[in-house]
Amino acid sequence: MANIIMFCILAVVILGSAVMCVMTKRIMRAATFLLFVLFGIAGIYFLLDYTFLGAAQISVYAGGITMLYIFAIQLVSKRTLQGLVERLKGSRVVGGVLATLAGLVTVVVILLKNQFINAAVGMTEGEIPMDRIGQALVGSGKYEYVLPFEFISLFLLACIIGGIMIARKEEQK
Template identity: 45%
Template structure:
């Protein structure tokens, strides 16, 4: 077993255990910490595959996102005990289970009706062998023409700004 396989197993175990801990913990600050370890593991996977740009972007963007999550979790839960947050009515929990089951059934329906083998056996195109460079990623991110992602990027940034303002308004009312 070479070092890349060992590192893959270590990162995979870290990510699985941290993601389970994120879901199962009752403290929002601990959940954010465990989520941070999941995102670091994802960045480690990118570095392991040789995608240094994506790994660095993962660390920079999501580390900043976790810091913002820390701030908002402290702002939004100040004065409230973590245990009080998780006291919910059985009715609310049952709706969650029903919606999760409906989503699972939709997922199974798509998997069973979609012909995945035909898509896998299709001949690869010439662009599949092309090397993606940081320059081409930057040009696509900042262009508004064909294959440009400037408009969706700006739409997401406006949506995130609206979420931040809404969270501040909720925290301010308390």
């Protein structure tokens, strides 16, 4: 019962922060709400006793990625951000709602067609051991993810170097 209550609290925090992240007009507040979303997801990992994934979520995403976003925001000049006041037009809102509904219908059709929901409900295997999850994350074989992690780290390094170069060019002018 306590797990259900904690899950409901974390779900409300995650959903509320995600909505506020998208709806706020201030970019630093959006980054802060994103941080709350990532901490909430880490809380769900801890609730499921996946402490490794929870710790990785906090260190990599809540710590690293959010700080990368904040540094990128700080590198962009204030003159660039001041002109970015966007007005919501009715046609854009309607288009966004239609695109969202089309995406939702697509996901539901795929879930029903491939019987993912029935497989998830009828899963009798039980919990997946943490050593299998860890091996899948850092293994180098088929269906293992160490190579994508390395590509992402190189991509983020290139983004950081590019941001530094952009910031340096503005100082020289």
